[in-house]
Amino acid sequence: MSRTQEILHAPHEQIEEIQLEGIKKTVIACYENVPFYKRSFDEAGFDPYALSSLEDLRRAPFVTKQDLRDNYPYKMFATPLSKVKEIHMSSGTTGVATVGGYTEHDLETWGECFARGIIYANGSEKDIVHVCYGYGLFTGGLGAHYGGLWMDSTVIPMSAGNTERQIRVLKEMGSTIICCTPSYAMHIADTAIEMGLDPARDFHLRAGIHGAEPFSDNFRRDLERKLNYHVLDVYGLTETMGPGVAIECWEQQGLHLAEDHFYAEIIDPNTGEVLPDGEWGELVLTSVDREASPVVRYRTRDITRIIPGTCPCGRTHRRIDRIHGRTDDMLIIRGVNVFPSQIEDVMKTFPQVSSWYQIEIDTDQRSLDLVTLKAEVNPDFDFDSVAAIERLQQEISARLKTALSVGVRVRLVEPKTIARSEGKAKRIVDLRRGIK
Ligand code: DLL
Numbered sequence: 001m002s003r004t005q006e007i008l009h010a011p012h013e014q015i016e017e018i019q020l021e022g023i024k025k026t027v028i029a030c031y032e033n034v035p036f037y038k039r040s041f042d043e044a045g046f047d048p049y050a051l052s053s054l055e056d057l058r059r060a061p062f063v064t065k066q067d068l069r070d071n072y073p074y075k076m077f078a079t080p081l082s083k084v085k086e087i088h089m090s091s092g093t094t095g096v097a098t099v100g101g102y103t104e105h106d107l108e109t110w111g112e113c114f115a116r117g118i119i120y121a122n123g124s125e126k127d128i129v130h131v132c133y134g135y136g137l138f139t140g141g142l143g144a145h146y147g148g149l150w151m152d153s154t155v156i157p158m159s160a161g162n163t164e165r166q167i168r169v170l171k172e173m174g175s176t177i178i179c180c181t182p183s184y185a186m187h188i189a190d191t192a193i194e195m196g197l198d199p200a201r202d203f204h205l206r207a208g209i210h211g212a213e214p215f216s217d218n219f220r221r222d223l224e225r226k227l228n229y230h231v232l233d234v235y236g237l238t239e240t241m242g243p244g245v246a247i248e249c250w251e252q253q254g255l256h257l258a259e260d261h262f263y264a265e266i267i268d269p270n271t272g273e274v275l276p277d278g279e280w281g282e283l284v285l286t287s288v289d290r291e292a293s294p295v296v297r298y299r300t301r302d303i304t305r306i307i308p309g310t311c312p313c314g315r316t317h318r319r320i321d322r323i324h325g326r327t328d329d330m331l332i333i334r335g336v337n338v339f340p341s342q343i344e345d346v347m348k349t350f351p352q353v354s355s356w357y358q359i360e361i362d363t364d365q366r367s368l369d370l371v372t373l374k375a376e377v378n379p380d381f382d383f384d385s386v387a388a389i390e391r392l393q394q395e396i397s398a399r400l401k402t403a404l405s406v407g408v409r410v411r412l413v414e415p416k417t418i419a420r421s422e423g424k425a426k427r428i429v430d431l432r433r434g435i436k
Contacts, residue, residue, distance in 0.1 A: 004112060004115070004119065005119070008116070008119070008256075008315045008316070009314065009315055010316055011316065012316050012318075015316065018260050018288065019054060019263045020053065022288035023051065023054070023057060023263060023286060023287075023288055024051055025289075026286070026287050026294045026296065027048035027057075027060065027296055028048050028049065029078045029291075029294060030048070030078055030294055030296055031048040033077075033078040033079070034071075034076055034077070035075070036063075036067060036071050036075065036076060037063075040061045040063070040067075041060065041061065043061070044059070044060065044061040045059075046059050046060045046061065048060075054263065057263070057265075057286060057296075057297065058265075058274055060296055060297050061297065062272065062284065062297045062298070062299050063295055063296060063298050063299070064299050065098060065239065065299075065301070068098040068099075069096040069097075069098060072096050072097070072098070072099060073099050074099070074101070076099075076293055077101050077293060078291065078292065078293070078294055079101070079103055079292050081101075083104075083291070084101040084102065084103060084292045085102055085103060085104055085107060086101070086102045086107060086142075087099060087100065087101055087102070087137075088100045088102075088138070088139045088142070088238055088242060089137040089238065090238040090337065097137075098238055099293070100139070100238050100240075100241065100242070100292075101292035101293045102293075103291040103292045106241075106290055106292055106293075107146060108150075109241075109261055109289065109290070110143060110146055110147075110244060111146030111147055111150035112147075112150050113147070113241065113244030113245070113247075113258045113261060114143050114144055114146060114147025114150070114209075114234075114244040114247075115147040115148075115150040115151045116147075116244065116256070116258060117147060117179075117209040117234050117247040118148065118151045118153060118177060118209070119151070120232055120247055120248065120249040120313075121177055121206065121209065121230065121232055121250065122206075123153065123176075123177055123206075123207070124151065124152075124153070125151060125152035125153055126153070126176075127148075127151070127153040127176045127177050127206075128153065128156060128173060128174055128176050128177070129144065129147075129148035129151075129154065129155050129156065129175070129176075130156045130158060130166075130169065130170060130173075130175035130177065130178045130179065131144040131145050131155060131156065131158060131159070132158040132160050132179065132180040132184060132188075133159075133160060133180050133181065133243075134159055134160040134335070135157065135159040138335075139236065139242025140179075140180075140181075140212055140242070140243055140335075141157070141159055142242075143236070143241075143242040143243040143244055144179035144209065144243065145157055147179075147243075147244065148177075148179075156169060156173060160184060160335075163187060163188055163191045164191070164195070166188055167188060167191060167192045167195065167199075170188070170192075170203045170204075170205070171202050171203060174204045175203070175204065175205060176204055176205060176206045176207070177205070177206060177207045177208070177209065178205055178207075178208045178209075178229075179208070179209045179210075179234075180210065181210060181211070181212050181213055181334075181335050182208075182210040182211075182219060182220070182231070183213065183215070183334065183335075183363070183367055183368060184335075185208055185223055185227065186219070186222070186226075186366075186367035187366050187368050189223065189226040189227050190226075190365070190366050190367055191366065193226070199226060199227050199228070200225070200226060200227060200228035201228070203227060203228075205228070205229040207229055207231070207232060208223065208227065208229055208230070208231045208232070209232050209234050209243075209247070210223075210231055210232070210233060210234065211233055211234035211235055211236065211243055212236075212243070212332070212335055213332040213335060214322070214324075214325070214332070215233075220233075220252075230250065230252075231252075232247060232248040232249070232250070232252070233247070233252075233255055234246075234247045234248070234255070235247070235255050235302075235323060237300060237302075239293075239295060239298055239300075240262065240285050240287065240290075240295055240300075241261075241262075241290070244258060245258060245262055246258065246319075249311065249313045249315065251312050251313050253307070253311060253312065253319070254307040254319030254320060254321055255319055255320050256315055256317040256318070256319050257317055258317065259317045259318060260288060260289075260317075261290075262285050262286070262287065262288060263285070263288055264283060264284070264306065264318070264320065265283075265284040265286075265297070266279065266280075266281040266282065266283060266304070266305055266306055267281050267282050267284050267299075268281050269281060269282040269299075269327045277305075277307075277308045277318075278305060278306065278307075278308045279305055280303060280304070280305045280321075280324065281303065281305065282299060282300065282301060282302065282303060282327050283300045283302045283303075283304050283320065284298065284299055284300065285297075285298050285300060286298070301327045301328050301330070302323050302325075302326055302327075303323065303324040303325045303326065303327060304321045304322070304324060305320065306318055306319070306320060307320065307321055329427075329428070331359070331361065331428065331430075333361065333369045333371055333404075334368060334369045334406060336404065336405055338404050338406060340359060340427050340428065342403060343357070343359060343373060343400065343408070344357075345403070346396070346400050346404075347375060349399070350392070350395070350396055351378070352377055352378060352381045352392055353375045353377055353378065353381075353396070353412070354375070354376045354377065354378050354415065356376040356416075356418045357373060357374060357375040358373075358374045358418050358427060358428075358429060359371060359373055359374075359427060359428050359429070360372045360374065360429045360431065361428070361429070361430045361431065361432055362431040362432060363431075370409070371407070371408045371409065372409045372410075372411055373396070373400070373408050373409070373410050374411050374413055374418060375396070375410065375411075375412055375413070376412075376413055376415050376416070376417060376418055377389075377392075377412050377413070377415065378415065379415050383412075383414055389412050392410075392412060393410040393412055394410075396410045397409065397410045
């Protein structure tokens with residue numbers, strides 16, 4: 001604990017030394033143990049043994065999600081499987097998931113990184129940490145769980161779902177910190193209100209550590225008002241560890257990167273050039289000390305910037321801004337990653353519908369994501385038969401549910417009723433929480 005407090009306040013030069021020493025070892029471990037890295041470093045003319053400054057890392061090639069997929073399941077591991085104690089996978093439902101392995105050391109680091117969120121929430125062993133991120137292959141549940149254990153707090157491993165039970169536990173067990181997606185926190189709050197409770201008074205929450213999906217400032221304020229607590233944004237991704245890569249402190253002025261474990265660069269997503277602090281671009285992450293699944297210059301596709309200057313909290317780890325979107329078209333619906341191409345793939349199997357469609361995402365009165373697929377039928381489809389329309393809508397919806405693990409309402413419309421655009425087609429209309 002005191003070591004973590006110390007490192008969170010260490011002079012930045014000291015953090016850079018830790019990063020350089022760690023990355024020197026990481027690039028060599030990758031080169032010597034992962035055939036993919038050997039090939040890609042050699043092709044790019046990057047000599048891992050010659051790395052002598054953090055700037056030198058710019059000569060290393062990027063690694064993408066596709067590279068990780070191509071090496072499914074274990075080919076990106078830099079340690080023997082016998083040293084890997086746990087495995088998690090991305091929620092990507094596109095067939096090939098990305099896999100993260102954790103050695104004993106990696107699990108310890110993960111717990112410590114998430115625990116920083118509890119530290120930022122002024123937490124201690126006295127806190128009762130209510131974890132309702134999903135447990136399992138998703139990194140949310142166990143990441144928060146290990147964070148609570150690392151802090152010596154009391155952990156309630158609820159996992160997601162069974163909202164009425166969550167509410168009972170929140171009220172009766174006195175949970176002080178809740179960890180779940182922001183949309184699920186809102187759903188819990190709204191359901192409690194519907195049940196006649198006043199969660200601001202009946203719950204005992206001080207803080208929520210919410211992430212895995214974007215949420216606006218208005219949404220945050222609404223949550224804070226309903227639950228009478230303080231919301232901290234937590235960022236992370238399966239490919240680099242899970243939640244805890246960066247977390248907001250109490251000041252809510254950006255997310256402190258866990259810089260002693262991750263080296264961050266912001267690049268222009270089109271040219272790959274590294275951008276100066278303050279400029280928005282794509283976040284690229286390199287592992288400083290990950291053993292089982294290290295990444296060197298992983299392109300996250302997430303858009304953010306390094307916030308210049310120091311945080312009023314006095315901690316020295318640089319901050320990233322809240323995630324503004326992604327460079328690809330991945331949607332996050334109720335925490336599940338969905339690509340429009342997956343929806344297209346399902347639609348292609350129905351000859352009655354054309355390729356003109358629009359996906360509208362909104363929130364229902366319970367603040368849960370609501371997805372409507374508007375799809376044009378082909379001109380030869382009998383649009384006068386209400387029964388036929390309803391039947392087809394149901395069939396498509398059921399198929400989408402199986403393929404995506406997300407409920408999608410299907411609304412068939414007549415040919416040529418979806419607006420055409422002169423440029424790119426506007427496939428996605430996202431009306432959620434002020435996200436553009
Ligand atoms: O969502 C890990 C996580 C769990 C983070 C719990 C925070 C809390 P994946 O399923 O691999 O991992 O999805 C990673 O989710 O690349 C971002 O696009 C998005 N994302 C994660 N955190 C945030 C956040 C987990 N705080 C992808 N704000 C990432 C916005 C986020 N987007």
